[in-house]
Amino acid sequence: MLEARNLARRVAPLVAEAPVVLERASVHTLPAHARFSLRARDVSGVETLDHPIGRTWLSEKRFAARLGPDEWLLGAPESDGDLLQQGIERALSSRFFSLVDISHRNVAIEISGPAAAEALNAGCPLDLSEAAFPNGSATRTLLGKAEIVLARPSAAPVYRVECWRSFATYAHGFLIEAASSASFR
Template sequence: MMHTHHPLVGRALAGPHARVNMRPVEDCARFILRIDPQNLAAASTIWGGNLPPTTGGLVSASGRIATCIGPDEWYLIAPLAEQDAIESAFGELYATTIHSLVDVGHREVGITVEGPEAVLALQATIAFDIAAMPVGSGCRTIIDKAQIILLRQGPDSFRIEVWHSFADHVWNLLAGICREIELGV
């Protein structure tokens, strides 16, 4: 659960004419799922929707987001109220299917980066071509020295999932870049 000591509580970088807007993502349930891709159908049934079968794939429905971040690894996001039910359902799956579901909600923080210059802001900190990242995809990458999961939810809409301990650093780095964009530097 998001607590008042959370590094991003109360922060927002937005304005009526801002070219990039940033805000913390509401607290949610977050999991890392490791499972043999041959058993993806069983995991999808438990999840309540199709899990993307290929690395980089992203599926979003009913407040849940799933992205494949490796050959046998998925990053799952769901409303906080659904956390116990998800854990229970995957717990029952252990009886028939080898897998690992790890709650990472305590370590991750979400940041939304949106606006007509969102690609430019992220490109200033990430080594691969952000503009070439397809809408509806996700990947694990690095901002400065912090590992993140980057989700492209729309042409000008991104979600960053970053470890709690790096959230302040990532926020401040992007806020500085957004200020430079605003100033035309």
């Protein structure tokens, strides 16, 4: 039998980082979450997946961001991971797909505030204007020298930056630097 003291505790990256709240942009690290990489060729008729590349299906707790023609980033609260997995397996039961757990690979950071887009543009070369990157957009791109998935889950100036965990320190530091520079005119 396992002794209780041997039960592993979870240590996420950036846990020690306090939120950085600046006048025009704030940076928060988000708690651990369930994440899956879904790859599939045919998702016709699956409401949560069958939407254009670069767009996200969103519910209160879950999202499915279409990153490419056959790739989705799926997210849910940590406790809903199994449900999400079962849901996909059910929806795509007769089709070929690959579902890989990447909950520990990805780290999410949130940047918000009126200068959030400007701060992101310190390292992200995309057009983040309302017209080009509206509510519900999500894409893989770059933040400085780190690859990220950038998502805009709502109409508010709130963006979620997801990166691989070993890039989290860099991405987090970059966003704070960018947020403080962007807030100066």
